[in-house]
Amino acid sequence: MPPQNFVILGGGISGLTAAWYLARNAPSSTKITLLEASDRFGGWIRSTRVGEERILFEQGPRTLRPSGLGAGVILDMAAKLNLTGFIHAVGKSEPAARNRYLYYPDHLVQLPGGNLLPGLKSVVQNKFILSSLYSVLREPFIKPFKNLDDESIHNFITRRFNSTLADTLISALVHGIYAGDVRKLSIKSTFKRIFDMEQIYGSVIKGTINSKNLPTLSQKDQSWLNSLCEENKDLFALMITTSLYSFANGIEQLVHAIVNDLEARENVTIKTSHHVKELKFGKDIEVYTNDMSFNADHIISTIPSHELANLLPELPYLTHNPSVTVAVVNIAYGRPNLLPVKGFGYLIPHITPNNPYHVLGVVFDSDAMPHQDYKKDKYTKLTIMMGGHYYNDLSENDYPNKDELLSQAIETIEKHLGIYSTPLQCMAQIHKKCIPQYYIGHYSRMRELHYAIKKKYGKRLSVGGASYFGVSINDCVANSARLALDLLGNDDEKAIITGLERVEVE
Ligand SMILES: Cc1cc2nc3c(=O)[nH]c(=O)nc-3n(C[C@H](O)[C@H](O)[C@H](O)COP(=O)(O)OP(=O)(O)OC[C@H]3O[C@@H](n4cnc5c(N)ncnc54)[C@H](O)[C@@H]3O)c2cc1C
Structure with a gap:
């Protein structure tokens, strides 16, 4: 019989989706x-x-991808939560979808x-793009490493393509997703599909050509x-021409809608300001917060794994991967069209010289998600992301403060984009330990964790x-929804669902 009394730890998108x-x-x-x-x-x-203008700033995630299982689940949720009319979709033909840059x-x-045309011009003018393209042509002829357990993204790309591609385009991409x-990051846990292509087809390019035969799900x-597509045909039809999307009031609008829905249900209790401090597994499970205690017959933990390690220190590898700290600076200028180019934004590879403030990338929000402000087309909005792995060696007191971050961001924008206006509104935040880093060997470690949970906590945990299999909102939502359905659909008395089942199949 499925559990009757769930306690979910953590009220981020993963916990809310599970609930x-x-x-x-x-x-x-x-x-x-x-x-x-938190509160x-x-x-x-x-x-x-x-500000008076009520300009929308995203301090964390800002856009969602419209493809894959996670997108299917989010769009279905949006439909059921009456958010369809609030979806802001950016079409595949718009500059934000077509134009991406490196610095x-x-x-x-x-x-x-x-x-x-601009693409061709770039290839001709930039040796690193030409060399990367050449490495793509050569790749199918490079001997594969069969039965490879794992390696860094850099090693994999250098081995199959060349180090120029790894140091420029791929390092920039990794800054954009993982900071x-x-x-250091594992190819198998971050770009599993391309890892599999070498194992199955002996080449990434051959795998791409045969990708129809390589199911993603x-x-x-x-x-x-x-079945989600069938139920939401119109919405999925819109997504065919969509490059990315969000909601009228930003991604948090989805969070508010889930919270309102949960609060209206009699069998659901959701509480903020309840820091879980202790879990006691006896006949029942006792959950102690700073304030109260709760009983459960099943715990779903969606808190970062390093937090779960404080509660269950005997489980292996929960603290193995670090999480990086990212500084996010939002800036809105009081005039539109200040940018020298139109597009989604730009990323900065790790080999770019003279990057004293460790800028990872800049999003052109007024192009990337153009209609979220009440006054349309009045501002130029940007987000500058800094730090990530570059901050790894800093101690708590060494992080730049908000004023320093702002001046670093403004100086960067002057130098990179030639914008010298004074911002109308701005905001700076340091997000400590916000993105988990799947270091080499993550997959094998998760296998050990899976079996340790099975052995120690049976059907109760x-x-x-984001700590386990995917940091994007799409991944978090898909994994939580799958977990909830698996737990409820589990009529097999012996089956144990840890949330890490994929390590058994692959
Ligand atoms: C700056 C930034 C930009 C990003 N951009 C994008 C993007 O554009 N698109 C995208 O798809 N993804 C993006 N991401 C990634 C994505 O936002 C996150 O991976 C995702 O939101 C993680 O959700 P989560 O619920 O798993 O974890 P969290 O959001 O970390 O939620 C975990 C919750 O658990 C709570 N908690 C911790 N310990 C305890 C405890 N002991 N007891 C109770 N509660 C506890 C925390 O307070 C927190 O609310 C971005 C992330 C960052 C930081």
Whole structure:
């Protein structure tokens, strides 16, 4: 029989999704409690309106990808939470979808792919792009490393393509997703599909050509996604021409809608300011927060793994991976069209010289998500992201303060983009330990963790959240929804669902 009394740790998007899926699919007699340590729900998702103009600043995530299982789940949630009318979609033909840039070595370089002519010009003018393209042509002829357990993204790309590609485009991409170091992150845990292509087809390019035969989802998940598409045909049709999307009031609008829905349900209790301090596994599970205690027959932990390690120190590898700290500076100028180019923004590879403030990338928010402000087309909005793995050696007191971050960001924008105006509104934040880093060997470590949870906690503990298999909101949501459905659909008395099942199949 599925559990009857769930306690979910953490009220970020992973915890909220798990609670929502349980609430919709469990019998109404099932008790669901969600405990969040801070005074708000949403975790790293935070959309704030500032100043008289109520300009929208995203302090964490800002855009969602419209493809894959995670997108299917989010869009279905959006439909059921009456958010469809608030979806802001950016079309595939818009500049934000077509134009992406690198800053290397001392200027913006448009990446080929979106627009043919500027793309070709870039290839001709930039040796590193030409050399990367040449390495793509050569790759199918390079002997594969079969039965490779894992290696760094940098090693993999250098081995199959060349170090120029690893040091420029790929390192920049990794800054954009993980704020991480391409030389330390695991290829198998970050870009599993391309890792598999070498193992199965002997080459990434051959694998790409055959990608139709290489399913991205298990059969079970594919038929789930198909049924979500079938149920929300219009929404999925819109997504075919969409490059990325968000909501009218930012991504936090999704969080508010989930929270409101959960609060209206009698069998669900969700609480902020409840920091879980201790878990006692006896006949029942006792959960102690700073304030109260709760009973459960199943715990779903969606808190970062280093936090779970404080509660269950005997579980292996919860603290093995560090999480990087990222500085986020939002700036809005009181005039539109100040940018020298139109596009999503630019990323900065680790080999770009003269990057004293460790800038990872800059998002052109007024192009990337143009219609979220009440006054349309009045501002130029940017977000500058700094730090990440570059901050790894700093201690707590060494992080730049908010004023320093602002002046570093403004100086960067002057130098890179030639914008010398005074900002109308700005905001700076340091997000400590915000993105987990899947270091080499992560997959094998998760296998050990999976079996340790099975052995020690049997059917009473599952884990989810960004620490395990995917940091994007799409991944977090898909994993939590899958976990909730697996727990409820588990009629097999012996089956144990830890949330890490994929390590058994692959
Ligand atoms: C700056 C930034 C930009 C990003 N941009 C994007 C983007 O554009 N697109 C995208 O898809 N993804 C993006 N991401 C990634 C994505 O936002 C996160 O990976 C995702 O939100 C993580 O959600 P989560 O619920 O797993 O974890 P969290 O958001 O970390 O939530 C965990 C929650 O647990 C709580 N908690 C911790 N310890 C305890 C305890 N002991 N008891 C109770 N509660 C506890 C925390 O307070 C927190 O609210 C970005 C992330 C950052 C930081």
